[in-house]
Amino acid sequence: MQFDAQWLLLALAPVFLACIGWEAWHLSRTRGHIAANGAPDNARYAWPDTLCNTALALMHQGADKLAWLVAVPIYAYVYQHFRLTSWQPGWAAWLVLFVAQDLLYYVFHRASHRVRWLWAAHVVHHSSERLNFSTAFRQSLMYPVAGMWMFWIPLAMLGFTPTQIVSIVLVNLAFQFFVHTQAIGKKPGWLDYVLNTPSMHRVHHARNARYIDRNYAGVLAIWDHLFGSYVAEDAREQPDYGIVKPLGSCNPLKATFHEWFAMARDFARMPDWRSRLAALFAPPDWCERHDAVRFAPAMAGTPHSVPENNTEGEFGSRNP
Ligand SMILES: [Zn+2]
Ligand SMILES: [Zn+2]
Numbered sequence: 550m551q552f553d554a555q556w557l558l559l560a561l562a563p564v565f566l567a568c569i570g571w572e573a574w575h576l577s578r579t580r581g582h583i584a585a586n587g588a589p590d591n592a593r594y595a596w597p598d599t600l601c602n603t604a605l606a607l608m609h610q611g612a613d614k615l616a617w618l619v620a621v622p623i624y625a626y627v628y629q630h631f632r633l634t635s636w637q638p639g640w641a642a643w644l645v646l647f648v649a650q651d652l653l654y655y656v657f658h659r660a661s662h663r664v665r666w667l668w669a670a671h672v673v674h675h676s677s678e679r680l681n682f683s684t685a686f687r688q689s690l691m692y693p694v695a696g697m698w699m700f701w702i703p704l705a706m707l708g709f710t711p712t713q714i715v716s717i718v719l720v721n722l723a724f725q726f727f728v729h730t731q732a733i734g735k736k737p738g739w740l741d742y743v744l745n746t747p748s749m750h751r752v753h754h755a756r757n758a759r760y761i762d763r764n765y766a767g768v769l770a771i772w773d774h775l776f777g778s779y780v781a782e783d784a785r786e787q788p789d790y791g792i793v794k795p796l797g798s799c800n801p802l803k804a805t806f807h808e809w810f811a812m813a814r815d816f817a818r819m820p821d822w823r824s825r826l827a828a829l830f831a832p833p834d835w836c837e838r839h840d841a842v843r844f845a846p847a848m849a850g851t852p853h854s855v856p857e858n859n860t861e862g863e864f865g866s867r868n869p
Pocket of ligand 2: 674729750
C-alpha cells in the first residue's frame with residue numbers, strides 16, 4: 550500500500566508529541582514559572598494555550614484535507630497543459646523541487662505579513678504570547694480561503710506532479726515544527742545562514758520593534774539574507790511574543806476569525822472603493838494609518854506614520 554503524503558503531519562504526530570513531552574520535562578527542570586522580568590515564563594506550557602493550539606491543529610488538518618480536494622486537480626491541470634519541462638525521477642528533481650518550494654514559501658510568508666487578506670489567516674500562528682513546540686500547531690483553517698494553495702501553482706508549471714507538490718509542502722511544514730522552542734539556544738552564527746533555526750524563528754514570533762516582521766524562512770535561511778529580512782536574536786533583548794494588538798483569548802474560534810471580522814468591519818466603513826480594496830489587500834496597519842490621516846485634527850498628538858515593516862503599526866493597544 551502506498552503512503553498518502555497528505556497524511557504526513559498526522560503520521561508524524563507521535564514524534565511531535567514526544568518532542569512536546571521532552572520540552573515540558575526539560576523546562577520544568579531548568580526554568581521557573583516566573584521569568585527574570587517578573588512575568589510568567591512564556592516558554593512554559595499552560596493548559597488553555599496548549600489546548601487551543603491543539604484544537605487549531607485539528608481544525609487546520611480538516612480544512613487542509615478539503616483544500617487538497619480542490620487544489621490537486623488544479624495542479625494536475627496546470628501540470629498537464631502548462632508545464633515547462635519534465636523531470637526524470639531522482640534526487641536532482643527532488644532537490645530542485647525542495648529549493649523552489651522553499652523560495653515560494655518565503656514569498657508566501659512575507660506576503661502573509663504585508664497583505665491583510667493573507668495576514669487574516671496567518672495571524673492565528675502569531676497570536677499566542679507563549680512560544681514552545683505546541684505553538685507550531687497554531688494554524689488557520691482559513692488558509693485555503695486566503696489562497697495559500699495558489700502559491701504552489703508555479704511548481705506544477707516547473708514540471709512537478711500534484712503528489713510531489715503536496716509532499717514537499719508538508720515536509721516543509723513538518724520541518725518548521727522543530728524551530729518553535731526556547732529550549733534550544735542560539736547556535737553558531739553560520740547555521741543561521743543556512744537553516745531556519747529556533748533562534749531565528751523566535752525573532753520571527755516577537756513583536757519587539759527591532760524583531761517584528763523579520764526572518765520569514767521556511768527551511769532555508771538564505772532567502773532572508775538574500776532579500777534583506779534577516780535579524781539575529783540578541784541576547785540583550787529577549788523576544789516579546791505575540792501580536793501588537795493582543796488577542797487576549799484561548800478560544801480557537803476567536804483566534805481563527807477575529808481578524809476576518811475586523812477586516813470586514815473596516816471594509817464596510819471605508820468611504821470609497823479604493824480604500825475598501827486597501828482594507829483587504831494593503832498592509833495590515835493600513836486602516837489605522839488611513840484613520841490617522843483622515844481624522845488628524847481630532848487625533849492631535851497621535852503619530853501619523855509607522856515604520857514600513859511594522860505589521861500592525863504603532864496604533865495597537867501597546868500605544869494608547
Ligand atoms: Zn509569520
Ligand atoms: Zn512560527
